[in-house]
Amino acid sequence: MVRVIMHGCNGHMGQVITSLVQEEEGMEIVAGIDLVDCRDNGYPVYTNINDCREEADVIIDFASAKATDALLAFGVKRRIPMVLCTTGLTKEQMQAVEEASQKVAVLKSANMSLGVNMLLKLLKEAANILVPAGFDIEIVEKHHNRKVDAPSGTALALADSINESLGNEYEYKFDRSQTREKRDKKEIGISAVRGGTIVGDHDVIFAGTDEVVTFSHTAYSRAIFAKGALQAARFLAGKPAGYYQMSHVIDGQS
Numbered sequence: 001m002v003r004v005i006m007h008g009c010n011g012h013m014g015q016v017i018t019s020l021v022q023e024e025e026g027m028e029i030v031a032g033i034d035l036v037d038c039r040d041n042g043y044p045v046y047t048n049i050n051d052c053r054e055e056a057d058v059i060i061d062f063a064s065a066k067a068t069d070a071l072l073a074f075g076v077k078r079r080i081p082m083v084l085c086t087t088g089l090t091k092e093q094m095q096a097v098e099e100a101s102q103k104v105a106v107l108k109s110a111n112m113s114l115g116v117n118m119l120l121k122l123l124k125e126a127a128n129i130l131v132p133a134g135f136d137i138e139i140v141e142k143h144h145n146r147k148v149d150a151p152s153g154t155a156l157a158l159a160d161s162i163n164e165s166l167g168n169e170y171e172y173k174f175d176r177s178q179t180r181e182k183r184d185k186k187e188i189g190i191s192a193v194r195g196g197t198i199v200g201d202h203d204v205i206f207a208g209t210d211e212v213v214t215f216s217h218t219a220y221s222r223a224i225f226a227k228g229a230l231q232a233a234r235f236l237a238g239k240p241a242g243y244y245q246m247s248h249v250i251d252g253q254s
Helices: 012-021 065-078 091-100 114-133 153-165 223-236 246-253
Strands: 002-007 027-033 058-061 082-084 105-108 136-143 171-173 187-194 200-208 211-219 242-244
Touching (some): 002 012, 002 223, 012 027, 012 223, 027 223, 058 065, 058 223, 065 091, 082 223, 105 223, 105 246, 114 153, 114 200, 114 223, 114 246, 136 153, 153 187, 223 246
Parallel strands (some): 002 027, 058 082, 105 242, 136 187, 171 187
Antiparallel strands (some): 136 200, 200 211
């Protein structure tokens, strides 16, 4: 039995995961952490993470970046592996994640879906073929009107995957409104759209002379992220200290 602490249990993703775990064999949520204990989840909920005393095999985190520092300290102290799904972390927090992974198993992913993580691999190959042929790169991401960080962590992960394959020579352009100049060849444009109830939509555009190649991923339900988080939790439970990614989960299942 994989025992889970759900960090951010009363948020949208926390509730989706809570519902899925009820039908998941060999897994249970033993405790939840959230700012407010406002509903009956079927497990104890703590508003202060340090009050949680339940034994667990893994923590699944879908909370706020503001809560990440306390979570990392708790996970390291209790030696509980952590699946970190919260986006919008600062550089300092990412450094703290790296440091925590030297003491406990940490899996950090900007997007938990299988499709997105497969796309990360495909984009590297596409970039190596299309960019030398003169194609420009633009990324457009769309999310619901409640999302507070922009661009999305997934959009940045897509850009990073491309940039890595190109020797990290490209700069990211987030806003063109303050400059009047033509596009630099060594840039990746990233645009964000916020509105309605869009779960998540990402287009990676390779624009060349007289032709355009677009890679698209559309999420129609948050369940795809929740299912990915559960796969990651099963994978990470019992793992030694280290920094893991969804690619490790995918490779481990193949």
